Every structure is written in structure tokens, then in C-alpha cells.
Amino acid sequence: MQTWSDAKVPDLFAAHTDVPVLVENDANLVAISEMSEAEDSHNDYFLAVLLGRRIGSGLVADGKLLRGFNGAAGEFSHTPVAGPSVISCVCSLESCLESVASGAAIAARLSELGYSVDIPSDIIALGRSGDPRVLSILREAGAQIGTVLASSVNFFNPRRVVLGGALSQSAPLAAAIRAELFQKCLPVAAQDLDVSAVADPDTAGARGALRLLLDEVLAPARIDELARVALEESAQSA
Numbered sequence: 001m002q003t004w005s006d007a008k009v010p011d012l013f014a015a016h017t018d019v020p021v022l023v024e025n026d027a028n029l030v031a032i033s034e035m036s037e038a039e040d041s042h043n044d045y046f047l048a049v050l051l052g053r054r055i056g057s058g059l060v061a062d063g064k065l066l067r068g069f070n071g072a073a074g075e076f077s078h079t080p081v082a083g084p085s086v087i088s089c090v091c092s093l094e095s096c097l098e099s100v101a102s103g104a105a106i107a108a109r110l111s112e113l114g115y116s117v118d119i120p121s122d123i124i125a126l127g128r129s130g131d132p133r134v135l136s137i138l139r140e141a142g143a144q145i146g147t148v149l150a151s152s153v154n155f156f157n158p159r160r161v162v163l164g165g166a167l168s169q170s171a172p173l174a175a176a177i178r179a180e181l182f183q184k185c186l187p188v189a190a191q192d193l194d195v196s197a198v199a200d201p202d203t204a205g206a207r208g209a210l211r212l213l214l215d216e217v218l219a220p221a222r223i224d225e226l227a228r229v230a231l232e233e234s235a236q237s238a
């Protein structure tokens with residue numbers, strides 16, 4: 001969000017509490033969760049794609065989260081695409097992927113056709129109903145996401161693409177993304193590529209946040225600091 005681009009978000013919270021404040025992007029939290037639960041996390045190489053109201057992604061290379069120079073790594077959803085946008089987007093591009101194929105855009109398209117869509121599970125339920133008009137919207141959105149994602153996969157060459165967020169549970173959407181990926185990616189990028197959904201999309205972000213917190217609290221420097229404070233307190237009370 002342009003008006004927030006220079007805001008130091010942790011500082012805004014830190015002014016109201018004495019506890020450490022950590023702030024992280026939602027797609028990065030899904031990536032952290034996925035990384036911490038992988039069998040060989042040190043060599044992990046993947047893209048975690050968050051399919052919710054908006055679209056985001058977290059990049060992990062050699063078991064490390066890549067945030068980019070300004071923290072904007074993985075923002076592939078603001079790539080211009082063909083097709084009319086149905087929602088406005090903070091990036092101000094006329095037709096970015098997010099304004100054309102995100103969960104909010106899918107909901108807007110369905111609402112235009114008279115369907116009642118309040119929460120992501122409404123979209124998933126409508127997809128399961130087999131209604132051809134709904135399936136067409138989901139498949140088209142999945143194809144557009146997959147096309148843009150294919151460029152990222154060609155560029156980044158991950159071992160796996162992990163789909164997270166509520167809409168990762170939409171079979172027609174996920175199948176269209178997968179089909180487009182394997183159709184559009186270079187053979188060398190696609191030959192070992194694994195495309196799967198996170199185990200529990202409802203809690204992946206929270207599990208990532210918990211891991212981030214544990215790593216921060218249990219970091220050697222912080223343990224040393226806690227030990228120093230404890231020693232000082234015991235010396236004072238003695």
C-alpha cells in the first residue's frame with residue numbers, strides 16, 4: 001500500500017507494549033510454516049503461493065526466506081495480465097493479476113452474475129456445485145495465475161510450488177494453476193517440480209508466526225540477554 005510503504009509497522013505496535021514485536025507478510029508466514037515442517041529444510045527450495053482475497057508468495061532458497069532488498073520479493077501478483085480488472089488494486093496498474101484473478105476478483109465476478117459470496121468458503125462451495133458458469137470463472141482465474149506463476153518458476157526454478165490460503169482448497173482453481181504451470185514452464189524447470197497444497201491452510205499462517213516467534217525468542221543473542229538480566233536480578237536480590 002503506497003501510503004504505508006515507509007511506515008515502520010513494528011514501531012507503531014512497540015509504542016504500546018514492552019514485549020518484542022515482530023511483523024511479517026502473510027505469504028512469508030505460510031512459507032516459514034512450510035519450511036519449518038519440511039524434512040530437509042536446509043536444502044529446501046520453493047515458492048509458497050497464498051491464494052486468499054489477494055495473491056502473494058513467499059520465496060525460500062537453500063532453507064532461507066528471501067524477502068528482497070525492500071521486502072517486496074514474491075509480489076508476482078502485480079504483473080500486468082490480459083483481461084478486465086473487476087476490483088481496484090493498490091499497485092495502480094490497470095489490469096494486474098490480483099485485480100483480475102484473486103479471490104476478491106473471483107468473488108466480484110460471481111457477484112456480478114448474482115451469486116451470493118461473502119467468504120472464501122462460499123467460492124469453494126460454489127465450485128463444488130459443478131455450476132458451469134462458476135467453473136468457467138475459477139478455471140479462467142487459475143489459468144491466469146498459472147501463466148504468471150510459470151514465469152516465476154522459470155526464473156526461480158523451485159523444487160516445489162506450495163499452494164496456501166483458503167482458495168488452495170478450490171479443486172477447479174488449483175487444477176487450472178497446476179495445468180498451466182506444467183504447460184507453460186520450461187521442461188528443465190518442470191521436470192522435478194512438485195505442486196501441492198499446504199496441509200492445513202487455515203492454520204499455516206499462524207504456525208509460521210509461531211515459528212518466527214520461537215526463533216526470535218530462542219535466538220542465542222536473546223537467550224544471552226535473558227541470562228544476563230536473570231543474573232543481575234539475582235545479584236540485586238542477594
Ligand SMILES: [Zn+2]
Nearest residue numbers: 078089091096
Ligand atoms: Zn496490483
